[in-house]
Amino acid sequence: MSSHAPIGRKVTLNDIAAGCDVSRATVSLVLRGSPLVNKRTRARVEDELRRQGYVYNRAAANLRRRSSSSIALILNDLANPFFAEFAAGVDEALGAAGFVTLLGCTGESASREQAVLGSLLEHGPGGIILSPAEHSNAHDVLAVVGRRAPLLLFNRELGGTLPEFAHWDQLMLDNQHGARLATEHLIARGHRRIAFFGGHHDSSSCRQRHAGYVEAMHTARLRTEPDWRIECAPTRLDAAHRTSALFDATYVPTAAVCYNDAVALGLMLGLRQRGLRPGQDFALTGFDDIAEAALGMPSLTTLSTAPHERGRQAAQLVMQRLQQPQAASHQTIAPVQLVVRESSCPPPTA
Amino acid sequence: MSSHAPIGRKVTLNDIAAGCDVSRATVSLVLRGSPLVNKRTRARVEDELRRQGYVYNRAAANLRRRSSSSIALILNDLANPFFAEFAAGVDEALGAAGFVTLLGCTGESASREQAVLGSLLEHGPGGIILSPAEHSNAHDVLAVVGRRAPLLLFNRELGGTLPEFAHWDQLMLDNQHGARLATEHLIARGHRRIAFFGGHHDSSSCRQRHAGYVEAMHTARLRTEPDWRIECAPTRLDAAHRTSALFDATYVPTAAVCYNDAVALGLMLGLRQRGLRPGQDFALTGFDDIAEAALGMPSLTTLSTAPHERGRQAAQLVMQRLQQPQAASHQTIAPVQLVVRESSCPPPTA
């Protein structure tokens, strides 16, 4: 337990009460806009509040009322624009409802996630929005969170099985359907040999997107070769490095469904380094629709996930849960939308 | 004052005390690792804490101790990767020191900034890190913050004069020097007609960068034409649109110092749309060194500001201030570093 900052003398309800000769209770009623209090006293009290520069002490109020006015937002990677926009959306909706956002970043480390969860819980958040770190698992999260605050899982599922009584809400993207849309789009453009590029095997979103890709291929009666699935870290840099793996395949693909936009942009770079023009000699799609997707050369066909809107939605879901703590847990799957741009050209031979 | 979420029954010090037959005070001492308490009782208490799944109530402790364990972080634009990385850095350093980050986004609106400041202050943060919205001014900020928490200004100065007694700390980037370095670099490459592209006149960082540019030009005895300064919003899109203004100038420039990376990337796009190859037919530099700068086509010569590191630094500065509330206010100017990449080619005729 670390030492913390002392605070200067603050103006309290007692000061106000003394200052305009009413009781502490009356001032409290004024603050909360109670209809019980007389017009004239209300005006007097409000003047005094202004005069002394009073600021409400929410911590004290929450203690007495056994309520909370904050929500914890725990993210695996704030530096990723997708999560940054998500966070902005969360904060916007929470702020509008009078809640404050307690931020915590885990940097994809499950152990930091434990620490951050523990630390934020001490501040008594009313709820938690958690985008889990990569190897986080249900058991550990449950151990620290318990029943102390309702939890909304965002974006990723947790490893391990979660016990019966832990009914956590979920907000996920429709990864499978999105990847299916992208794949079907490439097929419609005439591609037959399509790879699935990037992402890690053990990430739930990657598995789902891959499943959507497989689904589309099989529905179209197209084969999927094992060496058409190329793993790499979901970063531009690693994607660029792994580009060559595409062309080492027995049957060289003419297009790739990429795990996300970062990977797709990295792949574009890798293609150029091999003298290929993405969007002309090779087709590809992304996932996320980050800002750069629209402005690239070529612009990137991708799936729009509207992270800001997802953030607002996540905030709504937790706040809804707060009002109905006993309602059955809810799984929301947010739709994604295919945005067709230049990168998904027809195959060169067609 | 809005209604907030009720909280389930919590385990308190009293529960623990009753559970292992000691007083509340003793349990409190155990929690804070006091040497006063006997080994055997400490062990007993610690067992009981675990058994009942106790979590510390920091709000109650802070109330009694009149201390704070949180810092407010108020940002004008979290969706901007520069600020997102900054926020991650702040949270990392704060978390390591046992503080929690109260997040607030203003979306470049001065009135929302007022509201957010007011709301966060009610939670009694120990300090505030503020990256002001564009038209925010010292008077309004002072009115709501007052002496209630020490403030660290980041990245932008506030409009208006700030009164004598409000001694706020500052952490700024060395904008002027950075722009000067970029301009000198272009001059050394042989450019003579260099424009300053992007940003808004009334932003302090833009003024400073422009001043650095002018300084370098004058030191090299080069002229600066009025129509070599082109204003636009600091976004890719607007920068792309304003590209033509460069070529409407009486003396068409061969290079441009851009307000930031976003603008530079937008300008690249605009150049390509005119059939010019950035980094070959026209040279340009950015500012910020965002992730995409290194991976662009061509890669972008720019000024590295290390936003993550700046975030950690900002956190350190506030925490330092908390320990010495009376020390004189401090202005820190963080160095920036020129990163030379492909976009700053020599002029085509040279």
Added chain:
DNA sequence: AGTTACATTTGGATCGTTCTAATCGGGCAA
């Protein structure tokens, strides 16, 4: 006048912690 009704105000307990000063038991010197 006595009673009731209503609008307004208030004292005191309370939330979960920390702090201060007091208490306790026991060993040891006088």
Added chain:
DNA sequence: TTGCCCGATTAGAACGATCCAAATGTAACT
């Protein structure tokens, strides 16, 4: 036996708000 010190423990009052039941004042009605 008394007195004193010492380590270990604790009762009770804070912190700044809310809540509840009770008190106050005024007007209206019988």
